Amino acid sequence: MPDRITALFFELFSGLPRQGPGTTVNTQRALGFVPDIGPRTRVLDIGCGTGAQTLVLAASTPAHIVAIDTHPPFVDALNREARRLGITVRLQARVADMRSLDFADGSFDLIWCEGAIYNAGVERGLRDWHRLLSRNGHVALTEVCWRKPSPPAECVAFWNREYPAIRSTSALLEAVEGCGYTIVSHFPLPASAWWDDYYRPLQDNINAFRERYRNAPDAQELAGQCQHEIDIWHAHSEFYGYEFLVLQAR
């Protein structure tokens, strides 16, 4: 992306409680499938964004957490919050690329990744990260899936353009098992996980952004693309959704 568009993109997504679908309750539900989390448990949160789920992990467990993201302002925001909460001893955020993580083998007992593994690709991510886990370590991730056959053409066209790797829940589960993991549990994120903390505040941002950049065609086009994503969701969300997967390394 050219620099101006990248800057506009991050402006459009700034100030949101999260940068993808998810909720506190669903993070806690997934956490409930991971046994024996204690003060010696080491967690890596990949693609943490501003840390919505990282802070839930920190509040719900005594674990040590490293959170990574490629976007420095997100990492800074999370570290500021960790300082404010006085938990920097066990929560540190760093700038790093999920496609080239240089932690030593066996550095973590649990890898968390909400709404972000698509940036590496599910198979590539899971295969690369396997070595970072301790023996029989766990991974919890969310990924978008087709939920029903025969989605309408405009919905298929949207996903073919945005993320052609989208597949059915059963195809996703099968692929994950092929990467050296056993499925501990999985459940769909409800519609509220898309709306409450993600699309609703994003819609407010889009409205204000459109007003602010009334005379800038490139900004309007960008806002239009985001609006289209939300419109597709309103019209067709019964056909797709995020699945939360909790896995154990074999």
Ligand code: SAH
């Ligand atoms: N987990 C957060 C953010 C999800 S959005 C939440 O659910 O709210 C996806 C995040 O992945 C963004 O913060 C983006 O900056 C980050 N990201 C994109 N490519 C990345 C990469 N190659 N390595 C690490 N993080 C990446």
